[in-house]
Amino acid sequence: DAKTTQPTSMDCAEGRAANLPCNHSTISGNEYVYWYRQIHSQGPQYIIHGLKNNETNEMASLIITEDRKSSTLILPHATLRDTAVYYCIVKGFRADKLIFGTGTRLQVFP
Amino acid sequence: EAGVTQFPSHSVIEKGQTVTLRCDPISGHDNLYWYRRVMGKEIKFLLHFVKESKQDESGMPNNRFLAERTGGTYSTLKVQPAELEDSGVYFCASSQWGPEGSGAFFGQGTRLTVV
Numbered sequence: 001d002a003k004t005t006q007p008t009s010m011d012c013a014e015g016r017a018a019n020l021p022c023n024h025s026t027i028s029g030n031e032y033v034y035w036y037r038q039i040h041s042q043g044p045q046y047i048i049h050g051l052k053n054n055e056t057n058e059m060a061s062l063i064i065t066e067d068r069k070s071s072t073l074i075l076p077h078a079t080l081r082d083t084a085v086y087y088c089i090v091k092g093f094r095a096d097k098l099i100f101g102t103g104t105r106l107q108v109f110p
Numbered sequence: 111e112a113g114v115t116q117f118p119s120h121s122v123i124e125k126g127q128t129v130t131l132r133c134d135p136i137s138g139h140d141n142l143y144w145y146r147r148v149m150g151k152e153i154k155f156l157l158h159f160v161k162e163s164k165q166d167e168s169g170m171p172n173n174r175f176l177a178e179r180t181g182g183t184y185s186t187l188k189v190q191p192a193e194l195e196d197s198g199v200y201f202c203a204s205s206q207w208g209p210e211g212s213g214a215f216f217g218q219g220t221r222l223t224v225v
Contacts, residue, residue, distance in 0.1 A: 034213065043114075043201050044153065046213030094207065097143065097166060098214060100153040 004088045009105040012082075018075040020104050022088030025069040031092055033064060035073045037084040038103075044087070047073065051093075078108045112136070114217035116202050122223045128190040131220045135184070135204030141165075142185050143205075143214060144177060148198035156200075159185060192224045 005023040012018040034049040048055055048062045055062045061074040075082055087103040115134045123129050135142045144156040155169040161182035179185040189196055199221050205214040
């Protein structure tokens with residue numbers, strides 16, 4: 001599985017958009033970009049995934065660059081409850097294991 | 111619809127004892143995974159079941175760990191005998207494979223403390 005690079009930490013004001021970047025320059029053509037988050041003491045939570053088109057669901061939007069070497073997870077209106085560690089993971093479409101890195105610790109402040 | 115449930119939520123055992131963790135996946139999910147996080151480290155994959163078969167057990171640390179999924183429904187992870195370094199949070203996840211990829215849904219974890 002391709003590796004990803006994320007900033008260690010980010011801050012965001014409540015109500016503002018949180019934009020979390022991820023670099024995955026070695027991604028291969030059949031690999032998806034997945035985003036998960038882990039809120040303190042809870043299990044990881046699936047957020048969204050995409051292949052090459054931008055995706056949006058009730059939680060977030062995923063913007064993937066045309067060359068697919070990077071992506072951005074957007075939380076349009078961050079709340080205090082969005083404070084968590086966010087993981088960007090690249091994997092094939094098969095039901096294979098997830099390889100978690102260190103993620104980005106997002107702190108949403110009032 | 112019920113999510114992934116794990117039991118117990120916490121377990122404290124002495125070194126050398128046996129502990130069995132249980133995971134009930136989302137109904138209908140063929141894929142079941144075990145992960146763990148030891149203190150200060152990243153979440154690590156342990157094992158992947160497809161129905162009752164072990165698809166990938168490359169992350170199992172040693173033969174003190176035994177996972178089963180009889181009948182392709184719930185799964186158990188037994189640690190026997192437990193060692194101090196086994197302390198951590200054990201997560202179970204399930205998913206149903208789809209042609210466009212699919213997310214895995216995690217339980218709340220079992221916090222295991224070996225003293």
